[in-house]
Amino acid sequence: MAIGFWAACHAVQPSKTLARPLASSVANSKRGAALRQGYNAAMAQATATVRKLSWLRKVPGADPARLTVSLAESLCLRATIKPLTFPFKLWAAYKLTVVSKQAMSRDSNPSSQRSAKTANSNRTAAAGAGKAQPKSRGK
Numbered sequence: 001m002a003i004g005f006w007a008a009c010h011a012v013q014p015s016k017t018l019a020r021p022l023a024s025s026v027a028n029s030k031r032g033a034a035l036r037q038g039y040n041a042a043m044a045q046a047t048a049t050v051r052k053l054s055w056l057r058k059v060p061g062a063d064p065a066r067l068t069v070s071l072a073e074s075l076c077l078r079a080t081i082k083p084l085t086f087p088f089k090l091w092a093a094y095k096l097t098v099v100s101k102q103a104m105s106r107d108s109n110p111s112s113q114r115s116a117k118t119a120n121s122n123r124t125a126a127a128g129a130g131k132a133q134p135k136s137r138g139k
């Protein structure tokens with residue numbers, strides 16, 4: 001799932017498409033220069049780290065800066081939606097547990113199920129045999 005978010009962020013580039021209106025307002029503030037300086041320092045360090053990965057150098061068109069930014073975007077996105085997905089994960093785990101317990105109880109005791117079915121069919125047959133047949137009226 002994490003790789004899927006990373007790939008989606010690499011394709012969509014939320015920092016360029018979604019955050020562009022916010023970036024212009026922050027760039028003109030006092031914090032804008034500090035954020036830009038921190039971003040540039042982080043990108044320089046990330047680029048140096050990614051260049052050390054030999055397998056990544058073999059991938060054609062792999063831009064270390066873009067990979068780093070998309071990873072950061074995906075981590076932020078996953079952290080943002082975590083409060084929404086956590087209750088669903090709890091509910092899904094509960095449902096999966098209930099279903100698996102029901103399946104295990106059916107599978108673990110097949111002889112008792114057969115005997116219960118046999119007992120039910122025997123009761124039905126005995127009840128049917130014990131019923132009085134309607135008397136036919138003879139003319």
